[in-house]
Amino acid sequence: MSPLLETECLYKRFGGLVATDNVSLAVMSGEVHALIGPNGAGKSTLINQICGELHPDAGRIRLDGRDITGESAARRVHLGIARTFQITSLLEDASVRDNVALAVQACLGGNLRIWDRRAARGEIWRETSRLLESGGLDDRAQARCADLSHGEKKQLELLMAMAAHPRLMLLDEPMAGLGHGESRDMVDRLGEIRKETTILLVEHDMEAVFALADRISVLVYGRIIITGTPDEVRGHPDVREAYLGAEDAPC
Numbered sequence: 582m583s584p585l586l587e588t589e590c591l592y593k594r595f596g597g598l599v600a601t602d603n604v605s606l607a608v609m610s611g612e613v614h615a616l617i618g619p620n621g622a623g624k625s626t627l628i629n630q631i632c633g634e635l636h637p638d639a640g641r642i643r644l645d646g647r648d649i650t651g652e653s654a655a656r657r658v659h660l661g662i663a664r665t666f667q668i669t670s671l672l673e674d675a676s677v678r679d680n681v682a683l684a685v686q687a688c689l690g691g692n693l694r695i696w697d698r699r700a701a702r703g704e705i706w707r708e709t710s711r712l713l714e715s716g717g718l719d720d721r722a723q724a725r726c727a728d729l730s731h732g733e734k735k736q737l738e739l740l741m742a743m744a745a746h747p748r749l750m751l752l753d754e755p756m757a758g759l760g761h762g763e764s765r766d767m768v769d770r771l772g773e774i775r776k777e778t779t780i781l782l783v784e785h786d787m788e789a790v791f792a793l794a795d796r797i798s799v800l801v802y803g804r805i806i807i808t809g810t811p812d813e814v815r816g817h818p819d820v821r822e823a824y825l826g827a828e829d830a831p832c
Contacts, residue, residue: 584643585610585779586631586749591640593626593803600626601637602803608749610645613771613780615790618800624783627800628751631781632664633657644749661748665738665755671726677737678722682709684741708744716740716770732763736770743774750778756786768792791815 586608593601600623608614616624629635631642633654642650644660652660672680685708713719716736726734735755742750755771756764768789774780775793784790790797791811798808799820806819814820 583610584608585645586781587641587643588627588631589641589643591627591630591637591642593623593630593635593637599803601630604640604800604803604805606798606805606808608779608781609796610779612795613775613782613793615782615784615794615797616800617784617787617790617797622800623803624800625753626803628664628753628781628783632662632751658745661745662751663742663745663747663749664751665735665742665753671734671737671741673727674725676723676725677718677729678709678713680726680737681712681740681744682706684744685709685712688745712740712744715773716743730763731758732760732766735759735763735767739770739774743777747778750774750780752780752782752784754784755782756784756789764789 584607586606588604588606591601591604592599602623604623604627606616606627616627618624626635630637633649633652633656637650640650641648644657644662647660649657649660672683675683682705685705689705689708710719713722716739718733718736718740721729721733726737729737739755752771755767759767764786771780771782771789771793780793782790782793794811796808797811797814798805799814799817800806807814807817809817
């Protein structure tokens with residue numbers, strides 16, 4: 582197994598705050614790699630550098646061996662990086678089907694003129710139907726996004742990200758705000774998605790992390806203090822001390 586994503590000595594400062602401190606990370610092709618750490622540890626800052634929303638002050642980022650440090654966020658999407666956010670961003674007054682179709686259209690054509698071509702329209706709707714069925718939202722295709730539950734909106738955002746057939750999916754707290762049943766459904770859905778793409782998962786829900794992750798990196802004050810298997814991380818004293826606390830460590 583070879584690294585799909587590598588960061589090398591990434592460094593990012595905001596004024597006097599060092600948010601990313603010499604971070605070197607390797608995400609192997611085909612794995613679910615979880616990134617955990619306390620609030621303010623720098624997880625979102627790291628994700629934003631990987632997807633191109635922020636540029637590091639120093640260090641390199643490579644995708645499948647290619648240096649993408651200077652590439653724009655849009656170019657990184659084209660190269661195969663997709664992401665989701667803690668807060669969903671959907672067209673609330675549009676239907677589920679139309680939201681997915683717009684994501685597919687953006688991947689196929691990039692502008693609205695693609696709708697003028699009959700063959701292209703057919704391709705868009707076929708791919709939209711496939712995604713809705715694969716994600717279990719085909720029975721909600723005509724529903725307005727505003728009428729969806731929070732969990733359904735999270736599922737829809739995942740489908741829209743998968744429209745790009747990404748090589749690497751960056752998931753920023755997909756369990757945030759979900760109830761227990763919705764979290765279980767999301768874990769099941771991510772278990773299916775992992776068959777299609779590599780995942781870097783930022784998550785506070787330790788039950789989900791230990792159910793999904795092949796490896797885990799722990800970020801504290803902008804530094805990775807350990808990368809290992811779930812069992813290695815679960816029992817590591819530095820993790821218990823710096824993040825989980827001896828009484829709150831997952832079992």
